[in-house]
Amino acid sequence: MNTIFPKVKKNALPSTESSLKVKNLIDKLYDNEVLDNDEYLFILNNITNKDTDYLFKKGNEKKQVYYGNKVYLRGLIEISNYCKMGCKYCGINYKVDTVERYRLTVDKILKCCEEGYKLGYRTFVIQAGEDSYYTDERLKGMLDQIKAKYPDTRITLSLGERSKESFKALYEAGADRYLLRHETASRRLYEHIHPSFMSFDNRRLCLDNLKEIGYQVGGGFMVGSPTQTNEDLVMDLEYLKELDPHMVGIGPYLCHSDTELAGNMSGTLTETLIMVALVRMILPKSLLPATTALGSLHAIGREKALKVGANVMMPNISPTENRDKYEIYQNKICTTDTSDQCRNCIEARIVGVGHEIDLGVGDYIDFERKEK
């Protein structure tokens, strides 16, 4: 039988019977928005190409309930590739000495916002490696200036793990959302792809703190990380249901040849799409990006993600001259484009698959910001 996940266990059921069971489980997930772990595992262990068509159709159907065919745009600014962390998969971790480091001044960041605002973006995503240069004071100054100039926007930070006090100070200074992928909900896998000084528990604590403070929070994970099993992926689904984040970033692991994990296989398009569709059904109101990693893996990877449940795209508005240095993985798309080229390209891609751009701030449905 042609199953999709390579680490598949042989199942006892004949293929037609197991296919019927997969279909029934997809229907059950669609209705109940949750399954038991052994049911998720059954899907992952047995899903065939034919079943994916059905899963993808249901993922897309679930998205229609709250979002129709709307796709929200976020202007992404990669403000620094300095990083003190050692994620073994990531091409900008502190050990990698083949990448030229850069960081943007607040003035440069504001220029990117100006350009992004003109292009219609009403969310700025400010992402970086864990760079100690960005103290709370510096970030507060940046947030003040962006909020003063563009009060009708949302600011998403994605700057890695920080203390609860720091998260709180940044929220009070105007940050609205925070993206911090949990990377994997399997402690074993987390420890395999991170150095021992990084903490599985602290990553989760950060996510709990962010939620408690009042941020719209984004978790997420990589698909196809070295040694990841279907059981590990089930843990991601279970953890996400429990965390109940507002956003979930799901992308394939893409092997970077200058990292400790060089030589491993990358994740695949189909595996990643399956996880996007499942998460759409588990968290129907979530904002799910069609990730740049998917677009880098496959020419129309992002369009495919939109068709199975994704509803966010994150066009790059970083200065073109810095883009190739934010090389978390190799062969990243859009590194030679200007921001307006990205804007046009993204719109054409979205419209091309029958979706429509929504230039609003694109908050999570029913979300209300906690005030001080």
Ligand code: SAH
């Ligand atoms: N320092 C921030 C931002 C990290 S980069 C933080 O810690 O959250 C954003 C995401 O890129 C990461 O969370 C990770 O899931 C993903 N990423 C990093 N390296 C990658 C790789 N080689 N392949 C695929 N995704 C990768």
